[in-house]
Structure formats: C-alpha cells, structure tokens
Amino acid sequence: MQSTSHTFKDNVKTALADEHLRKALGNMKAGFQDKRAATIAKLPEFEALRDQGKAIKDDVLANLDYYLERFEDNVTRDGGHVHWARTPQEACEAILGICRDTGARVATKGKSMIAEEIGLNEYLEKHGMTPVETDLGEYIIQLRHEAPSHIIAPAIHLSKEQVSDTFRRSHKHLSADRPLDEPRDLTDEARTVLRQQFVNADVGITGANFLIAETGSTVIVTNEGNGDLTQNLPRVHIVVASIEKIVPTLEDSAAILRLLARSATGQEYSVYTTYSTGPRRPDDLDGPDEFHVVIVDNGRSDLLGTEAAEALRCIRCGACMNHCPVYGAIGGHAYGWVVPGPIGAALTPGILGVEEARDLPNASTFCGKCEEVCPMKIPLPKIMHSWRIEEYDRGLTPPRQRFGLGVWSWVATRPRLYNWLTGLAVRGGHMIGRRRGSWRWMPLAGGWTAYRDLPVPAGDGTFQQLYARRRNRGTAGDGK
C-alpha cells in the first residue's frame, strides 16, 4: 500500500474536520471498550493468559527460523506449497503466478491486513485479475477505493448513510427505489451480490490469524463466514501471511484465541474459527484442490533483536487503537499506512523507515493505555520511544524543537542560572497577567493558546524564591 504517513500533520487536519468520522469514532469507542471490559471481567484467568500468550510468541520470535521451516515441511508433506516472499513485490508476483497457473480471472478474498500491506488488489487488477473482497467492511472500502481505517473494522470511519450511497452508486443493476436505510438492508444486499462472486471465483485468497508449525495448518477467525466460503468453494486456496503469525502447536493457537476475540470485539469467541490443513484429500467431501501459503517478511526479520521486535507479538486484535485517545480523535487514515493506532506507530517506522513515518511515534502522549489493554503485553510506548531516539540520533527531529530543547536543557543543567532566569520570567509574567489569571494568547505558545488558556504563574516568584523567603522568615519548615 502507498503510504501517506509523511503527511501525517495534514492528514490530521483533514480527519479533525471530518464530521462523519468524528461521529463514527465516538460510537466506536464506547462499543468496543465496554464490550471488552465486560467479557474480560468474566474471565479471571485473563492476566495469566496474557502471560502465556506473550511467552508463546517470545519463544516463536527467538526460534522463528525453526518454526517456519517446520511449518513448511508439514504443509509440503500434506501436498500444499509454501512460497517465501521478502518484499511486497515478491509476494504479489507469487500470488499472481499461482492465479495464472490456474487460469483464474476472479479471486475472492477474505479480510487480510498483509494483503493490504503488499497492495495485492491493485497489483492483481493491474494484471487483469478481478479481486473481490468478501468481508463486508473490506467490500465497502474496496468499492470506495479506500484503505482500511482499522485492522478489525476496516470501514469503521463510515456512517451507514455513506455506505448506502456507495451501494447505490455501485450496484446499478438493482432497483433504484429499494430501501437501504437499515444496517440489515445493507448486509442483505452485500450478501446477495457477493453470493454470485463466491461461485464465480477460481481462486480464494485469505489471510491467517495463525500458522501452526506442528501441523502445517492455517487458521482464520471471522464473524461473517465469508472466509470459509472464500477458502472452500474455489479450486485453489491461497493463504498470505507474515512471518510472525507462526505458533508452535494447536494448543498454543487455542490459548491465544481466548485472548483474541475478547480483546478485539469483546466476544468470547468469534463466530467462525476455521483451521485448514493442506488441499482436499481423495475422500474429503470438500476443500480446494490446491493449497498455497505465501509467507511474507517485508522488513520484519530486520526488527528481530531490536527494541521494536516485541511488536511482532501482535495478534492484530485492535484493542490498542480501540482504547487510544489519539486514534479516537483522528481515526485510522491519518496514520497513512495499513496498520494505524499505537501498533501502527510502533511498527510502521520499522517497516517503512523513520523518515517516512517520522510523526507516528511522536504523536503520542505516552499515556500507556495501549500497553495496558494489549493482550500480548507489547510495550508500545517504549517501542515508540525507541523510534524517537533513532530520529533524534539521526537528526530528524524538527530543528525548532531541537533548538528549544537545547536551550532549555542548557539552562536546566545550570541550577543557579536557571533559578535566576525563571525567577525573572515568573515575576514578570505574574505582574503582567495576575489580574486575569490566564492568557488567551501568548507569543510562541500558539499551539497551546489556540485551544485553551494559559494559566499565569500564580506566585510573585518561583517556588524556590518564595521558599527561600519563607525560610529566611522562619516560616518554612526544613527539618522541623
């Protein structure tokens, strides 16, 4: 996917001015947060499960090559094929290659963030294929030629009126005066339109929530059942997944699944959890004739051994963005890349580079809510902070900020000078502003005063000065 992370500040302006988005985000927050809290309250071992999930993925990341090779062996043993892709280009080529070998023209798709990351739809379209998204949210944004704005709810930024407009514009073959006001109407219409596509498709492409090393299975979790139709009806099933999706055993996937839906949508389990292992065997009733797994690196292996490696434990539940006040203010598109929110801010600089994604790790108050809710205990603020260090060390921090910081630090490491200067400033500020208590505008503080008043220093000196005064008068207790 083409990134717009470098225009983050402009993206933010657009987002803050978008009324539809603001309404949608308001609804989203309450829904996701309350539901998660309610289901977690019913699971006393949730904390212990988090530790277990973290331990599973830490082991995977420490032995990634081993588990990936075992996975490949087991897929091959069952008659499937594994394709390794270092870059988005290689991944897209591999997938197109499989489609061409089957003579496919239409490919149905389950929701997959890695497919978005590698820009698969665009690539397939450019090469004469018709990819059809079958997850409702993905289908809507495909019709609108938009990127997902959330990893589990790709169309969360849209209101139902916008979706209804989109359907009227795209489904011209349906009667113009049909009712399309209720969510139910919209789902039914998408279901009818997509039903035919499931039958037409020669290839089904899905992502994977897990790749299981010991069995060579891939796992998807959905609520709509579209993933199952995508992978079972066509002759060929292609799974595209990034390297860190691997877990050692079936039990491990079961443990992490207990965290996933609760953290994501507040469900105990998603409606469908589907394990696929290899192509259809002679006496199987259904299943694809061919089973391919395309495993994508795209910069992830370079993160191993760095501060950002822990971000690879991510199971893409979306809890961090559902609880992030920054995401809640600007939505997903402002981040400019396929993974938004705190995990996007931690991961994107590692994949696209800190030049491209410079703002993302800075646009955080480090409030820590994301880490608190992350089922995999990923220290997201710490990872964002490590990118800030890299930006500073490489001179990418904006010059004005660098200069201001330099002056402040120079003074602050000289306490006597500091006390003298701050004493002057505070007395001056207090004299000028005390009658009002706050300033509505202040030179060089426009970022502050555009949105709120700036309190005037309340004392006619700094605390240090007043304290010294009181001590001289014997009214401040030191050691009394």
Place this chain on the structure above:
Amino acid sequence: MTDNANASSSSHVSPSSAGQDAAEQDATAEKVRPSVALFVTCLVDLFRPSVGFAAIDLLQQAGCRVAVPGAQTCCGQPAWNSGDVATTAAMAKSVIAAFEPYDYVVVPSGSCAGMIRRHYPQALRKDSRWEARAHALGERTYELTAFLVDVMDMKSVDPVDYQGRIAYHDSCSGLRELGVKAQPRQLLESVAGAELVDLPGAETCCGFGGTFCVKYPGISGDMVTEKANAITGTGADTVLAGDLGCLMNIAGKLNRDGSMVQVRHVAEVLAGAVGEAPPIGRAVGDRAGTRAGGR
C-alpha cells in the same frame, strides 16, 4: 529504607499513643522520622508554588523531615520524550547527585516521579555505575499521595474542610507507571465536606503529554475537549488531579469555555491551602475563583 518507613509510621504522633512519656516519645520519633527531599517539579516551581508548600505541609503532617534541595530544576522529561538520551542522562545525573543523601524523594507529580523511577535507569543504562545509582534512587522515589498512604501509612489528613463536589482525574503516568489511584481518593475522604463524584473516563488521557500538546495541538485540543466535557457533565464544581501539566491543560480548556469549575492540585485541598492561591488559571479576587475553604 522500608525499616525506616515502618518505624516512622508507627511513631506517627496520634492521641492513641498517649501514656508514653511525651519527651521520650519525641526523642524516638526524631530518630525514625525519615528525611524526605521534595522534588518540586519545574511546573510547580514556575506556575504554582502553593502546591510545593502544600506538599511540605502534608509531608510534615506525616512525620517527615522535609528538605528542598536547591540544585533542582527539571526532571528531564522534555529531553527524554524527544529522544535525546545524552541530555536526559546529564540531567538525571545531577538530580541523582542532589537527591541521593535523603531517605526518600517525593514529587507532587506522577509523571516526574515516574520519570525518575522508571526512566532514569533506562537513560543511564550505558553506564552501569550510574544505572545502579539511578535504580537505587528510583526505588526511593514516590508520587506525593502514594508516599503518604503507602509508605507513611497516613490514613487521614489534619482536620480540614472543603465544601465541594469533586471530580478526580487520574493522570496517566501516576496511574499506569506508579499505580496511583486509590491513595488520593482515600486521603480526600478525610476532608470534611468533600464529595467525590464519578468522572466517566477518569483514566483517559487529557491530551497534555508534555511537548505533545504543542507539537500536535489539534489532537491535543480534541482530547482536552473531551475531558472538559466529561468533567462538566458530572456537575462537579471542582476538578482535582496530582499532576500540574494535566491540570493546566484542563484548567486552560475549562476557562476558555467559560466554565465555573475550579481546578486545583489535590495537595492544595488536602493541606487546606486553597486560600493561598485562586484556582488554576483564575485571578485573585475572581469571584468564581474564590471558594471558602481551608482550616
């Protein structure tokens, strides 16, 4: 250090320890009264001295000897949050050197206490000797209300009243880095007339975030709008928190909106010091800003 704390908490002067010879008791207490260095924080130093004095008062109520090392400036968060490790390390070293001689470091701010406790060791990790000193100091560094309750075992403050409906905002660093949540509320329960109301989203960030609020003013403005609306929605007449950064942000927004809600640092109410300064961002004599209170 904990020995010291336990001993001092048990020596906390209270009527129930009557029966012991007063002079003897004083002598024992003197021996175990811990020495506390107040790290006043740059924002309190510049904008709100009353918080520093209130902190001293509360620490003395709890039976501590309080010192204010003169060589303090800023904890270094602006540098640290900008990724400037070298400057942070330099500032951390001077804080460590100035505060090491005391039993405890107490800070009327969760984020500055968290900076010393959690991030100094990280900033100094390339130098094992300094890293060890940072750890040692970090373990003795506390946010004010957490120190009073958890270390000094303070159950209530000296008799004081504050007639008001109070919304309490949990500042992020204090809450998540240091576990400050129950302590300020517990102490507020001993303030006559103070009624705590439930603030929806009390744990949600107010959008201050140090330099964040000026680097991304639009996002910050949106976050503080939400916070201010939540506060106004409770019908509270006062909002308290333990961090001046958040408080200035929230007060700045409420004042901009023309709200009558008064904003104060929790220490001012606990120490009965509301007479010493008008609410944050208000002028002396501002009618809306002067509320009867204090001892």
